[in-house]
Amino acid sequence: MAVASAEKTARPTRKSRGNFFTLQHWWGILWVLPSLIAVMVFVYGFIGWTARVSVSAWKGLLADYTYVGFQNFTDLASDQRFAIDVQNTAIFTVVFVLGCLGLGLGLAILLDKGIRAEGFYRSLFLFPMAISFIVTGVVWRWLMNPAQGDRLSGLNLVFDKLGLDFLVNSWHGTPTWGIAAVAIPAVWQMSGYTMALYLAGLRAVPESLREAARVDGASELQVYRKVVMPLIRPVTLSAIIILGHISLKVFDLIIAMAGKQVALDVPAIYMWTTTFDGFFFGRGAAIGIVLLLSVAVLVIPYLWYTLRQESDT
Amino acid sequence: MTTLSAPGSRRAWVYIPLTMMALFYLVPLYVMLNTGFKSFDEVSLSTMWNLPSGFAFDNFRAAWEALRPNLWNSVKIVVPAATISSVLGSVNGFVLAKWKFKGANIVFPVLLFGMFIPYQAVLIPLVTFMSKIGLAGGTWGLVLVHVIYGIPITTLIFRNYFATIPETLIEAAKIDGAGIFGTFTRIMLPLAIPSFVVVYIWQFTSAWNDFLFAVVLTNTENWPVTVALNNLAGSQIIAWNVQMAASFLAAVPTLLIYVFLGRYFLSGMMSGALKE
Numbered sequence: 001m002a003v004a005s006a007e008k009t010a011r012p013t014r015k016s017r018g019n020f021f022t023l024q025h026w027w028g029i030l031w032v033l034p035s036l037i038a039v040m041v042f043v044y045g046f047i048g049w050t051a052r053v054s055v056s057a058w059k060g061l062l063a064d065y066t067y068v069g070f071q072n073f074t075d076l077a078s079d080q081r082f083a084i085d086v087q088n089t090a091i092f093t094v095v096f097v098l099g100c101l102g103l104g105l106g107l108a109i110l111l112d113k114g115i116r117a118e119g120f121y122r123s124l125f126l127f128p129m130a131i132s133f134i135v136t137g138v139v140w141r142w143l144m145n146p147a148q149g150d151r152l153s154g155l156n157l158v159f160d161k162l163g164l165d166f167l168v169n170s171w172h173g174t175p176t177w178g179i180a181a182v183a184i185p186a187v188w189q190m191s192g193y194t195m196a197l198y199l200a201g202l203r204a205v206p207e208s209l210r211e212a213a214r215v216d217g218a219s220e221l222q223v224y225r226k227v228v229m230p231l232i233r234p235v236t237l238s239a240i241i242i243l244g245h246i247s248l249k250v251f252d253l254i255i256a257m258a259g260k261q262v263a264l265d266v267p268a269i270y271m272w273t274t275t276f277d278g279f280f281f282g283r284g285a286a287i288g289i290v291l292l293l294s295v296a297v298l299v300i301p302y303l304w305y306t307l308r309q310e311s312d313t
Numbered sequence: 314m315t316t317l318s319a320p321g322s323r324r325a326w327v328y329i330p331l332t333m334m335a336l337f338y339l340v341p342l343y344v345m346l347n348t349g350f351k352s353f354d355e356v357s358l359s360t361m362w363n364l365p366s367g368f369a370f371d372n373f374r375a376a377w378e379a380l381r382p383n384l385w386n387s388v389k390i391v392v393p394a395a396t397i398s399s400v401l402g403s404v405n406g407f408v409l410a411k412w413k414f415k416g417a418n419i420v421f422p423v424l425l426f427g428m429f430i431p432y433q434a435v436l437i438p439l440v441t442f443m444s445k446i447g448l449a450g451g452t453w454g455l456v457l458v459h460v461i462y463g464i465p466i467t468t469l470i471f472r473n474y475f476a477t478i479p480e481t482l483i484e485a486a487k488i489d490g491a492g493i494f495g496t497f498t499r500i501m502l503p504l505a506i507p508s509f510v511v512v513y514i515w516q517f518t519s520a521w522n523d524f525l526f527a528v529v530l531t532n533t534e535n536w537p538v539t540v541a542l543n544n545l546a547g548s549q550i551i552a553w554n555v556q557m558a559a560s561f562l563a564a565v566p567t568l569l570i571y572v573f574l575g576r577y578f579l580s581g582m583m584s585g586a587l588k589e
Binding site for chain 2: 024025026028029031032039043047053103107114115123127130131138139141142143145147150154158193196197200238248251256267268272281284287291299303306
């Protein structure tokens, strides 16, 4: 028995290859098969189906798979509403990603100073993650109430009382830039998460490196700029990808804050309303595919890189 | 790995920005609770920041009346979804980490990609398909959808956990004559209890907070709390103060989980970024 076990552990590769034709090997496949089939159908199969709908003339309640080529896509390219969507997504993404990165990194650096009650602060910054975008949207909708004059309320009321009148604004009611106001609650919700990513990154920087820089006469600022920042650049990259793909998909938050206003429209909402309110299935599918491709461009290289790195170690 | 310099005197300033930010994060919670505990007479937009003069439950009572059936619908969706997800995830994670077959390293990323897709890209087929099999409209359809689209993240969390378990343990079990079933149930499952907690609360939270699937797949009487809350907030009849109380009620279950099991919640979040 002992000999057999020693031999087995000594040559794991040969053993597992030998395993290929055994019953045990097929058991493994059998166990993941239900999930694999479910994902193949509900993810890949449905994506293929959506792609088929996106090149069809389907309009109205009855399915119509008449092939129309890329008509739905070229229509989108000249669609005024879709142009607003793209602009809104761009503004939202910039404010949301920069806001989360800035706040997240700032908070992580402060928390990394070895303070008392670190756990307490960390939990406070992270709790919004547990709440739904719908709840966040409903509450912030009242905090960002744009009413002026004697109906002033929410944050505008605070600004007014503090004598910061110049900050009183109409929030998401602002033309063109209103979408930036919607990004504020999104930052409120996700910056704690970014903080947690950065904090883990900072903790992985060996203290000896910082100490060495200090011994060489570097100021605390230089330690961060020259030693710490370059080492946590991968964290920034993953945070940008995670946050970026969230902002491409933003949907519930805007619905809860502002309903279906065209001024605050994004592709995810356009897809929903044009498909399920307007029954323009072909167009809805085309928007879905555009969204998917933009997310895939961000995520697939990230997945590939992360998994390759994992298998190297 | 704290800094060498002692906390205290020199670092005291750090608490100023931290506390200010803590207040910023607490503002929405303050508004929800503060408004919730005012009586109907006391509620007014112009005094929304003032503390209530006493504890009244008018708003919470009204919100509870409005949301009660939907809170129950959410429970009916979330509990089975999280339970089934945990079981499926543990099976997949175990096989992909410890019972690897040829091609396991391809299957894993293929599963994983499903975690990132915008669901708008599958919505039309999903609704068509679910209507065809008779699962559109009710709560069970939503359970199925949460389980299936939860496969990537639950598999990922379990796989990363099982990967840390030493290979020798599996070898020993095999030598003792244990097959895949015995190895899984007798050796791996007892070790994986922390991962079950992580996956369960992750799936619980994301299903509880879901809006998109629910809004296209359930009919009015089966609406979970997120859809009902959004509907209530969009109506002209329900006053803003009741909306605040209702938002708090909708957030309570996941907030409680966060307060008591925050560590596990964070661990699930980090795996979502493919980070440990």
